[in-house]
Amino acid sequence: MVTFDLLIIGAGQAISPIIEAARANGATWALAERLVPGGSCVNFGCTPTKAVLASARLAHVARHAADFGLRIPTVEVDFPAVMQHARDLVARSRKGVEDDLGSNLIRGHARFVRREQDAYVLDVDGQEVRARQVVIGTGTRSQMPKIEGLDQVDPLTGENWISRDDLPRRLAIVGGGYIAVEMGQFYTRMGSRVTIIDKGTHPLNREDDDVANALLGYLEEEGIEFRVETSFDRVERTAQGWRLSCSCPEGDLAVEADGIFVATGRQPNTQDLGLEAVGIETDDSGVIQVDEHLLTTAPHVFAVGDVRGGAMFTHTAWDDGRIVADSLFGKGQRTTDRVVPYAVFTDPQLGRVGMSETEAQKAGRKYRVLCFDMAKNAAAQEDRRTQGFVKLIVDDGSDTLLGAAILAAQGAEMIQPYADLLVTGAPLNALRDAVVAHPTYMEAVQNVLL
Ligand SMILES: Cc1cc2nc3c(=O)[nH]c(=O)nc-3n(C[C@H](O)[C@H](O)[C@H](O)COP(=O)(O)OP(=O)(O)OC[C@H]3O[C@@H](n4cnc5c(N)ncnc54)[C@H](O)[C@@H]3O)c2cc1C
Numbered sequence: 001m002v003t004f005d006l007l008i009i010g011a012g013q014a015i016s017p018i019i020e021a022a023r024a025n026g027a028t029w030a031l032a033e034r035l036v037p038g039g040s041c042v043n044f045g046c047t048p049t050k051a052v053l054a055s056a057r058l059a060h061v062a063r064h065a066a067d068f069g070l071r072i073p074t075v076e077v078d079f080p081a082v083m084q085h086a087r088d089l090v091a092r093s094r095k096g097v098e099d100d101l102g103s104n105l106i107r108g109h110a111r112f113v114r115r116e117q118d119a120y121v122l123d124v125d126g127q128e129v130r131a132r133q134v135v136i137g138t139g140t141r142s143q144m145p146k147i148e149g150l151d152q153v154d155p156l157t158g159e160n161w162i163s164r165d166d167l168p169r170r171l172a173i174v175g176g177g178y179i180a181v182e183m184g185q186f187y188t189r190m191g192s193r194v195t196i197i198d199k200g201t202h203p204l205n206r207e208d209d210d211v212a213n214a215l216l217g218y219l220e221e222e223g224i225e226f227r228v229e230t231s232f233d234r235v236e237r238t239a240q241g242w243r244l245s246c247s248c249p250e251g252d253l254a255v256e257a258d259g260i261f262v263a264t265g266r267q268p269n270t271q272d273l274g275l276e277a278v279g280i281e282t283d284d285s286g287v288i289q290v291d292e293h294l295l296t297t298a299p300h301v302f303a304v305g306d307v308r309g310g311a312m313f314t315h316t317a318w319d320d321g322r323i324v325a326d327s328l329f330g331k332g333q334r335t336t337d338r339v340v341p342y343a344v345f346t347d348p349q350l351g352r353v354g355m356s357e358t359e360a361q362k363a364g365r366k367y368r369v370l371c372f373d374m375a376k377n378a379a380a381q382e383d384r385r386t387q388g389f390v391k392l393i394v395d396d397g398s399d400t401l402l403g404a405a406i407l408a409a410q411g412a413e414m415i416q417p418y419a420d421l422l423v424t425g426a427p428l429n430a431l432r433d434a435v436v437a438h439p440t441y442m443e444a445v446q447n448v449l450l
Pocket residue numbers: 009010011012013014032033034035036037038039040041042044045046047049108109110111137138139140158159179269272273304305306307312313314315317345
């Protein structure tokens with residue numbers, strides 16, 4: 001039987017740097033995938049959600065055409081066409097990944113069987129595969145809360161929403177993370193009446209109150225109803241749809257809906273991987289334990305992407321791939337000690353990097369806050385997209401950045417210079433002294449410092 005130098009489990013977001021390095025170094029490798037290549041990002045995550053959000057934004061702009069001196073008398077949403085456009089994009093992206101893998105792709109569910117002296121033996125749907133080194137990138141799936149009646153509902157989730165062409169007239173979204181608010185705005189702009197039910201004091205509870213509340217305020221203006229500090233306890237069928245029985249500080253609350261979207265978190269795909277057979281440890285929730293080089297507790301076995309816990313994004317999974325490629329084929333110097341920007345792709349977008357103000361307070365840092373209102377930015381005025389602000393947390397002693405939040409039409413793009421400052425440790429003068437093209441949203445990134 002062939003022994004590969006490397007077996008990757010899961011065709012998700014970390015694979016490309018590893019495969020490139022394996023090819024460049026002449027290593028033999030295979031990849032086992034139980035569903036379809038591309039993983040979450042390509043098949044139901046980043047790619048299609050941003051594609052449908054683009055449709056949602058266009059519908060929104062068209063409804064506000066008068067602000068631009070234009071008349072668009074009616075805006076009709078063809079919901080199945082919106083969804084089909086996203087599915088077409090998914091199909092093209094997935095095919096790109098599949099073509100790249102070629103004959104190295106082994107289709108099936110991989111599971112560790114045993115460790116031999118020089119290799120690991122895995123079972124991939126009945127086929128025995130041997131590899132000297134293994135990278136686990138099996139990702140996560142939606143966590144389903146144990147709620148009475150929910151098993152009767154077949155709710156929308158982060159995975160299945162992409163195949164559902166029926167637009168619920170009233171949609172209840174359970175959860176308060178970025179998937180809940182992005183999808184809440186999408187369905188609202190498509191025409192649903194959306195209620196977001198969240199246990200916490202506000203959705204996006206890792207963000208500073210002023211930042212999260214400003215964004216949620218914009219979403220409320222569009223018609224999204226937020227039910228916070230509300231626990232969803234039971235669901236039952238009614239003649240019209242579903243009744244969600246909830247409890248909140250004011251007492252009992254019933255939310256009537258035609259559709260339910262569950263977005264209450266992600267859980268790692270580690271339950272049927274045979275990890276115990278080879279000594280790979282997880283925490284109680286199934287997250288694989290790794291060191292700063294993403295090495296697991298078994299020699300020559302790495303874990304990348306969502307399955308290793310921590311920041312669960314496509315760009316962190318991709319960077320994990322670089323870390324492992326460096327360990328396997330390079331100098332082994334890359335680690336998970338890194339700056340991770342991220343974004344919430346609502347309209348306006350929230351770009352974030354580094355410490356929030358709350359985190360700076362908790363860490364006992366001496367800091368000051370700088371703010372710039374996007375209403376003062378020329379590009380935003382010209383585009384009629386003046387919502388939001390730039391908020392910087394600046395170290396008091398050294399004039400260096402601790403963290404940034406940008407709530408703005410282009411917040412996801414604008415956050416990057418701040419991430420670069422944090423990576424290099426450069427002083428804020430690096431941005432203050434720069435010349436920024438006019439009129440751009442990026443001017444706000446500098447204006448906040450002047
Ligand atoms: C709705 C939604 C929107 C998102 N939007 C964004 C965004 O805008 N930006 C962003 O950065 N991130 C976003 N994410 C998160 C992002 O998709 C994930 O962080 C990223 O895809 C994780 O990549 P991964 O490689 O760890 O896992 P995945 O991409 O999930 O890949 C894991 C793969 O492993 C396979 N697999 C699992 N078990 C086995 C097994 N035993 N044998 C063989 N194969 C197996 C799975 O089938 C899957 O293909 C979003 C996620 C969701 C759900």
